[in-house]
Amino acid sequence: MSSSPSSSAQAAREAVAARLKEMRLDAGLTGVELGVRCGWHKAKSSRIENARTPPSDADIRAWTRICGVPEQATDLIAASRTAETMYVEWKRKQRTGLRRLQESYVPLYERTRQFRVYSSDVVPGFLQTVDYATALLAAITEFRGIPDDVSDAVEARMARSQIIREGRRRFAFLIEESVLRYRIGDRETMSSQLEHLLTTMSLPTVSLGIIPFDVDRRIWPMEACYIYDDQLVQAELLTADVSISTPGEVGTYLKAFARLQEEAVYGVKARTLINSAIDALG
Structure with a gap:
């Protein structure tokens, strides 16, 4: 990148x-x-x-x-x-809470047909359960010291995520195996989230690849990024949301995503990694 x-x-x-x-x-x-x-x-x-x-x-x-x-x-x-x-700092985008931020993405989602999403730390929003999203957004709210509208923000996130079930768009998700292991919420929350991944990966609109810990890397773990129709990249930093539309830079993200896809496992192998993470929860 x-x-x-x-x-x-x-x-x-x-x-x-x-x-x-x-x-x-x-x-x-x-x-x-x-x-x-x-x-x-x-x-x-x-x-x-x-x-x-x-x-x-x-x-x-x-x-x-x-x-x-x-x-x-x-x-x-x-x-x-x-x-x-x-380049917009999160403190500016989240100053009134998180609900409006969740809703602000809806127009972009509606006009996009091909989604590519990579995450090295948390389950992408499209694939989150209510409890997982609640735990994550509550942590963000506390860390940033912003108004607490977590319940409304989770409701908005769940509503916008229904787009993966509409059948008119395609979603390619890539996550690091670490995403399966990082504990967001309690054991029950994490277990339910992993079970949910097993369910959603079978949707006809969804491709879920997991990059194992032991793969020989040609591209390193990076910041979470969302690629919309080869036209726009949103990279999520700790302090800011970065929107990239310069063709050359978008092309670099697409190249990185393609290489990450080659390192990922899918289907039965991906399910094995998820089930292993569930078993590790006890």
Whole structure:
């Protein structure tokens, strides 16, 4: 995968910054002169041009107006907003709780036909039981110190996950064997979750591959990622949700996913790993 999951976002910010600098140079203005005419501190122009400070909509409108190209403001504002939504910290997305975040993915799910999901730490949301999701979202709520709407968030997650049973889409899930062993919730919760995997992997829309501990790795365990129709990747970091749409970077994720598929086991072998994990629970 890419060296930095946030590189697409940074590249988008730098593209906006470069265009603003180009406008200033075309207008024959120095950064100080631009700042004076815009009514802000002389260092602000430099921070914006070096992509250290994202410009606000008002900043862009002032910049383009002073440079004599106000008609370009709309496109630049759109590009700047896109850049800022590529890398979004969880504390921003979850500040009001988790229910709205669960619901916000529904439009994306509805327009996607091919899902590829990789996880090295937890069972993907599509495949979670109510109790497992409750334990996981409760842990997230406590860790981040956000409003507790876990019950509503779980209900929303369960509702959106019904999409795997509709038959019009295809889901390829890859999980590390560690996902079967990491204890989320109590023994009963984990056992029920593993039993649920045995049930859902038989759905005609679902392919579930498990990468065993003892496989000879050609690609290392990585951050969880969701790939939508070869067009968009969402990588989940501890601190942020990263959206990647640059074709080259999406292609790198697709390459990594394909290699992980080659290392995974399916069918009877996958069921054996799941049953082994169930047995280990006692």
